[in-house]
Amino acid sequence: MFVSKLALCLFLLFKFAIGEDPYRFFDWTITYGKINPLGANQQGILINGQFPGPDIYSQTNDNLIINVHNNLPDPFLISWNGVQQRKDSWQDGVHGTNCPIPPGKNFTYHLHLKDQIGSFFYFPSLALHKAAGGFGGIRILSRPMIPVPFPDPAGDFTVLIGDWYKTNHKKLQARLDRGIRLPPPDGILINGRGPNGASFTVDQGKTYRLRISNVGLESSLNIRIEGHYMTLVEIEGTHTMQSIYDSLDVHLGQSLSVLITADQAVKDYYIAVSTRFQRQVLTTTAVLHYSSSKQPVSGLPPDGPMNIDYSLIQARSFMTNLSASGPRPNPQGSYHYGSITVTRTIRLANSAAIVNGKKRYAVNSVSFVDPDTPLKLADYYKINGVFNLGGITDYPTDAALHMDTPVMDSDHHAFVELVFENREYWVQSWHLDGYSMFVVGMDRGDWSTGNRTRYNLLDAVPRCTVQVYPQSWTAVYVALDNVGMWNLRSETWERRYLGQQFYLRVYNPVNSTRNELPMPGNALLCGRAAGKSTLI
Ligand SMILES: *[C@@H]1O[C@H](CO)[C@@H](O)[C@H](O)[C@H]1NC(C)=O
Ligand SMILES: *[C@@H]1O[C@H](CO)[C@@H](O)[C@H](O)[C@H]1NC(C)=O
Ligand SMILES: *[C@@H]1O[C@H](CO)[C@@H](O)[C@H](O)[C@H]1NC(C)=O
Numbered sequence: 001m002f003v004s005k006l007a008l009c010l011f012l013l014f015k016f017a018i019g020e021d022p023y024r025f026f027d028w029t030i031t032y033g034k035i036n037p038l039g040a041n042q043q044g045i046l047i048n049g050q051f052p053g054p055d056i057y058s059q060t061n062d063n064l065i066i067n068v069h070n071n072l073p074d075p076f077l078i079s080w081n082g083v084q085q086r087k088d089s090w091q092d093g094v095h096g097t098n099c100p101i102p103p104g105k106n107f108t109y110h111l112h113l114k115d116q117i118g119s120f121f122y123f124p125s126l127a128l129h130k131a132a133g134g135f136g137g138i139r140i141l142s143r144p145m146i147p148v149p150f151p152d153p154a155g156d157f158t159v160l161i162g163d164w165y166k167t168n169h170k171k172l173q174a175r176l177d178r179g180i181r182l183p184p185p186d187g188i189l190i191n192g193r194g195p196n197g198a199s200f201t202v203d204q205g206k207t208y209r210l211r212i213s214n215v216g217l218e219s220s221l222n223i224r225i226e227g228h229y230m231t232l233v234e235i236e237g238t239h240t241m242q243s244i245y246d247s248l249d250v251h252l253g254q255s256l257s258v259l260i261t262a263d264q265a266v267k268d269y270y271i272a273v274s275t276r277f278q279r280q281v282l283t284t285t286a287v288l289h290y291s292s293s294k295q296p297v298s299g300l301p302p303d304g305p306m307n308i309d310y311s312l313i314q315a316r317s318f319m320t321n322l323s324a325s326g327p328r329p330n331p332q333g334s335y336h337y338g339s340i341t342v343t344r345t346i347r348l349a350n351s352a353a354i355v356n357g358k359k360r361y362a363v364n365s366v367s368f369v370d371p372d373t374p375l376k377l378a379d380y381y382k383i384n385g386v387f388n389l390g391g392i393t394d395y396p397t398d399a400a401l402h403m404d405t406p407v408m409d410s411d412h413h414a415f416v417e418l419v420f421e422n423r424e425y426w427v428q429s430w431h432l433d434g435y436s437m438f439v440v441g442m443d444r445g446d447w448s449t450g451n452r453t454r455y456n457l458l459d460a461v462p463r464c465t466v467q468v469y470p471q472s473w474t475a476v477y478v479a480l481d482n483v484g485m486w487n488l489r490s491e492t493w494e495r496r497y498l499g500q501q502f503y504l505r506v507y508n509p510v511n512s513t514r515n516e517l518p519m520p521g522n523a524l525l526c527g528r529a530a531g532k533s534t535l536i
């Protein structure tokens with residue numbers, strides 16, 4: 001009797017230890033369809049008929065099996081902003097890692113949400129598809145046994161904010177192909193809706209979570225709620241110190257969660273979203289609707305902040321709650337990024353220039369050109385001439401901008417200080433696939449080694465996407481422990497499309513599935529890898 005119970009216990013322990021994580025299956029059909037978020041009919045990208053696409057609800061360690069059927073007449077890929085895809089850049093869904101899904105074909109992504117929680121989003125990564133939709137929210141909940149540092153909210157809303165053009169995405173793309181900058185956006189959408197189109201219903205006295213992501217193309221945004229404060233609780237998968245804000249800046253590609261309590265008189269209130277750091281401020285509103293309210297929104301929505309220093313001070317106030325739960329980089333919860341020796345410093349400066357009469361953007365003077373074969377496949381099959389390994393320096397050069405397809409190499413296990421240096425007058429937003437970067441410092445002016453003395457080495461928030469203010473710098477620490485080929489890109493879509501990106505190859509000479517998962521059996525082959533065997 002005792003023995004069999006013990007055996008059962010051991011069996012359960014064993015099963016728990018090696019048991020497979022749960023699976024969730026998604027079947028998505030991608031089509032063009034008519035949408036009119038700003039009153040004009042335009043061609044949108046729909047997922048299962050929806051704009052924006054469906055939210056992905058998931059839990060730490062889930063396996064997401066997402067079968068994407070491309071019914072567009074164009075090649076298509078989806079990427080997962082902030083989902084780390086441990087050891088598996090094969091699933092990243094950007095041009096450098098995956099062949100486009102051809103028209104009429106499908107591809108099944110296998111995402112393993114290893115040790116992650118938080119709020120993220122997905123988006124279409126090719127061409128200017130993002131200007132037509134195809135994006136949606138991703139939420140990764142903590143497992144039931146893991147305490148969350150705030151009570152369960154009465155409701156949990158996805159709030160996708162982003163600037164928007166009424167112009168067809170192919171026209172916008174053609175304009176960039178001619179080397180002409182995008183015009184200012186026509187408006188801002190909240191969950192795919194124009195002014196007061198989106199409404200969030202709350203009961204008086206209850207508390208709600210909003211998961212806010214900037215899914216736009218060109219604009220940093222500010223969000224605020226008439227008559228209500230927001231308590232920041234999570235940034236891109238980290239539980240933060242719960243500070244209170246009356247407005248929050250969300251830069252391109254960033255995500256965060258706030259709690260709001262419906263503690264005001266019963267009526268409707270504006271949720272206002274405006275562009276930041278632009279001469280002409282665009283504002284839109286959604287409605288916070290108290291369930292028994294009969295009084296619609298009225299008057300003017302609350303004004304947003306104006307200056308850059310306000311945003312900088314706010315950004316510096318974000319801190320990790322070190323005593324709160326949450327999957328942290330290994331070993332769980334005991335990660336002291338501030339006491340690890342930096343093994344390499346990489347300084348990256350963005351720039352712009354006119355090349356042959358066309359606008360181009362660059363990182364350390366190199367403007368990225370999409371190759372004919374995904375870099376990941378070229379690397380795997382050892383196809384020469386697709387990319388230039390080491391074709392980008394670790395520091396800004398004064399060289400004239402030139403075009404290339406650079407890949408930066410790094411050893412697996414390097415611990416890197418990355419400094420983003422912005423000498424231009426535009427705010428920048430940088431994203432690194434596959435990783436979280438500890439945002440240890442940012443300031444106006446030029447970065448100098450002396451600035452290291454004031455880095456936050458204790459409770460900086462790790463992020464997948466960081467902003468760099470105009471004529472400013474941002475420094476991050478990142479442990480390059482995720483083997484693969486990873487896109488480091490501007491989240492300003494015009495800049496990315498016209499060259500402000502490259503790939504980071506995190507390499508381990510030992511070919512082992514402990515370091516990197518093998519090429520999936522369903523991998524699509526194209527370019528110079530077409531016709532190769534997937535069973536190398
Ligand atoms: C395409 O979808 C079918 C099922 O509809 C599936 O069996 C197949 O594996 C998918 N193809 C790829 C490349 O993922
Ligand atoms: C930090 O997390 C702890 C543990 O969950 C929680 O009790 C505390 O209120 C949090 N502190 C702040 C300032 O968010
Ligand atoms: C960075 O260094 C510059 C020049 O030494 C200094 O003026 C500035 O205050 C420093 N900023 C921070 C945040 O340490």
Ligand SMILES: *[C@@H]1O[C@H](CO)[C@@H](O)[C@H](O)[C@H]1NC(C)=O
Pocket residue numbers: 380511512536
């Ligand atoms: C890597 O190892 C696997 C399994 O041992 C083997 O099948 C494959 O050929 C190796 N790949 C390369 C590129 O060496």
